[in-house]
């Protein structure tokens with residue numbers, strides 16, 4: 633299921649049943665909070681939502697507000713993160729199906745690869 637077609641991604645959020653305050657922490661606690669997102673199946677959707685809505689606080693899609701601000705500054709021409717991340721996901725899955733290795737030999741989700749650019 634693609635990003636653009638999945639309006640109910642929040643239903644599958646790993647953090648859905650946890651205390652929301654755990655994702656709105658400061659300093660070193662943010663690294664612990666980000667760990668919650670590592671195995672979340674809707675990480676890309678979550679990040680796209682936060683970027684497109686310019687959400688300024690909290691951990692979204694495994695990124696802190698500072699990391700998201702930096703990403704927005706690096707890519708000022710992006711008008712739809714939702715569309716960009718969906719395209720990145722499709723291309724990533726096509727490469728995997730074609731047998732091409734991921735850039736570092738591990739499976740990298742689009743949200744993770746964008747964050748490192």
Ligand code: SF4
Pocket residue numbers: 645646647648655668669672673674675676678679691692693694
């Ligand atoms: S990526 Fe993180 S913040 Fe977003 S829904 Fe998943 S667990 Fe929650």
